[in-house]
Amino acid sequence: MIKDFQPVPLPDYREIPVEEMRARATSFYEAIRRRHTVRDFSDRPVPRDIIETCLKAAGTAPNGANHQPWHFCVIGDPAVKRRIREAAEVEEKEFYAGKAGEEWLKALAPLGTDADKPFLDTAPWLIAVFGARKSVSADGVLRKNYYVSESVNIAVGFLIAALHQAGLATLTHTPAPMGFLNEICGRPDEEKPYILMVVGYPAEHATIPAHAMEKKPLGEIVSFL
Numbered sequence: 001m002i003k004d005f006q007p008v009p010l011p012d013y014r015e016i017p018v019e020e021m022r023a024r025a026t027s028f029y030e031a032i033r034r035r036h037t038v039r040d041f042s043d044r045p046v047p048r049d050i051i052e053t054c055l056k057a058a059g060t061a062p063n064g065a066n067h068q069p070w071h072f073c074v075i076g077d078p079a080v081k082r083r084i085r086e087a088a089e090v091e092e093k094e095f096y097a098g099k100a101g102e103e104w105l106k107a108l109a110p111l112g113t114d115a116d117k118p119f120l121d122t123a124p125w126l127i128a129v130f131g132a133r134k135s136v137s138a139d140g141v142l143r144k145n146y147y148v149s150e151s152v153n154i155a156v157g158f159l160i161a162a163l164h165q166a167g168l169a170t171l172t173h174t175p176a177p178m179g180f181l182n183e184i185c186g187r188p189d190e191e192k193p194y195i196l197m198v199v200g201y202p203a204e205h206a207t208i209p210a211h212a213m214e215k216k217p218l219g220e221i222v223s224f225l
Contacts, residue, residue, distance in 0.1 A: 035161075038202045041171075041202065041206075042123075046168060050168075054166055055127075057161075057162040063147070063151030063154065064145060064146035067137050067145045068138065068151075070151065074127050075125065082121060084184055089115055092115040095176065111211060122203075125199040129155075130182075130191040130192060131148040131151070132191045132192075153194070169200060169206075170198065173195070178196065
């Protein structure tokens with residue numbers, strides 16, 4: 001047995017009858033298929049404790065060596081949100097002015113996006129998600145982290161699902177580069193910003209692109225061997 005390995009009994013697994021498994025799988029699918037990326041947000045406030053609970057869910061995500069290499073910086077201060085919007089739009093203007101390249105911009109055209117990002121001001125919460133090459137683990141030791149991008153991306157998936165389950169809309173915003181988030185959020189240089197998530201209620205006039213409704217059928221995304 002490995003010296004540092006200390007197994008404990010599986011603490012809280014509960015086997016579910018097959019028919020209930022089917023019902024739960026279907027229920028989750030029906031719920032998550034109603035999730036849509038939104039760019040029109042209401043300024044209605046969202047209680048902080050709801051965001052905290054969803055972040056606790058994100059923190060349970062599987063990750064490399066259980067080092068949990070993520071940090072979620074939650075921004076609700078209007079002045080800080082304004083700074084983030086101004087910095088993001090600087091990068092976005094260069095992106096849409098040609099930095100992205102013709103092929104990328106052509107791919108984005110059906111989504112109707114542009115350099116103007118008013119949702120960064122309007123939505124009640126922004127969550128900047130960082131990943132660290134090194135961090136202090138749960139046992140208090142500074143360690144190198146492994147599979148950082150994979151771990152952070154899984155945690156973001158958990159977070160999106162949790163926020164949707166709570167009845168909130170989200171947008172995964174990725175201005176490039178995002179180094180300005182380190183400065184504004186006071187995060188160290190060794191942390192890489194991965195996603196700037198916008199969270200809140202959708203505006204009453206909210207729309208989504210028709211293109212976003214096009215989903216590949218199961219047969220195109222799955223192979224059983």
